[in-house]
Amino acid sequence: MMYTVFFIGTAGSGKSTLVSALSNWLEDQGFDVGVVNLDPAAEYLPYVPDIDVRDRISARRIMKQFKLGPNASIVAAVDMMVTEAERIKEEMEVVGAPIFLIDTPGQMELFAFRQSGAYLIQRLSDVHSLVVYVADAVYMQTVDGFATTMLLALSSRIRFKKPQIVAVNKADLLSEEATVTINNWVEDPEALLESLDMPQYEKEVLRSVANMGGFVEPVFVSAKTGEGLDRLYHKLQMHYTGGEDAQ
Numbered sequence: 001m002m003y004t005v006f007f008i009g010t011a012g013s014g015k016s017t018l019v020s021a022l023s024n025w026l027e028d029q030g031f032d033v034g035v036v037n038l039d040p041a042a043e044y045l046p047y048v049p050d051i052d053v054r055d056r057i058s059a060r061r062i063m064k065q066f067k068l069g070p071n072a073s074i075v076a077a078v079d080m081m082v083t084e085a086e087r088i089k090e091e092m093e094v095v096g097a098p099i100f101l102i103d104t105p106g107q108m109e110l111f112a113f114r115q116s117g118a119y120l121i122q123r124l125s126d127v128h129s130l131v132v133y134v135a136d137a138v139y140m141q142t143v144d145g146f147a148t149t150m151l152l153a154l155s156s157r158i159r160f161k162k163p164q165i166v167a168v169n170k171a172d173l174l175s176e177e178a179t180v181t182i183n184n185w186v187e188d189p190e191a192l193l194e195s196l197d198m199p200q201y202e203k204e205v206l207r208s209v210a211n212m213g214g215f216v217e218p219v220f221v222s223a224k225t226g227e228g229l230d231r232l233y234h235k236l237q238m239h240y241t242g243g244e245d246a247q
């Protein structure tokens with residue numbers, strides 16, 4: 001049985017660093033972990049992937065060959081990756097790790113909000129698959145940042161139709177007070193709505209989202225210091241096995 005965990009998030013939220021930190025952490029705990037890079041435009045990766053889409057499809061090469069801009073070349077690369085899905089899946093089976101962490105392209109909209117991105121996730125998913133939505137702690141500590149992060153995480157949930165964990169990364173840059181404030185907004189959305197300067201109808205939309213459980217309790221992590229990786233693992237474990245170790 002294979003457990004696949006996809007990391008989705010806005011550019012620079014720390015997906016690659018978190019994949020690296022969590023894979024090291026899991027290995028330290030004795031787990032056999034596979035890592036897949038699905039970012040065709042990555043210039044540098046903080047981990048050594050078992051499978052790297054850039055071996056076959058590189059946004060940089062496409063940019064030169066077809067004289068495309070940086071975003072158009074990533075869009076073209078992600079579309080081309082669809083034809084590689086079967087092969088990537090076979091390679092994952094050859095690697096044979098029980099858990100795979102899958103890093104996705106930097107700009108989430110080029111992946112999440114296109115047909116090919118959702119197709120790739122469906123194709124590479126096993127029975128047990130889940131999305132970690134990686135949010136940026138610094139951005140999330142403002143009222144607007146919190147509200148829009150929750151809406152983006154919701155969009156990602158609608159898009160991928162997978163169980164999802166919201167990981168607030170870069171927690172090392174948050175004061176204790178800011179962490180408490182964010183948790184309060186999750187528990188008491190009215191406090192957040194009061195401090196939002198926006199038209200009434202926008203507040204009503206947010207209120208509905210919050211009341212329907214759209215403001216999910218996040219897990220605070222730092223890919224840099226390793227803080228919270230145990231909590232993230234615990235959440236993953238609860239989703240996959242109801243608490244049993246995924247060995």
Ligand code: GTP
Pocket residue numbers: 009010011012013014015016017018039105106107169170171172173221222223224225
């Ligand atoms: P792209 O794929 O390039 O869009 O980014 P990404 O989401 O994969 O982010 P990446 O891992 O490249 O990290 C972006 C920046 O945030 C880097 O400078 C990281 O060193 C930094 N970073 C990542 N995680 C943390 C963290 O937990 N704390 C702090 N302070 N910085 C972090």
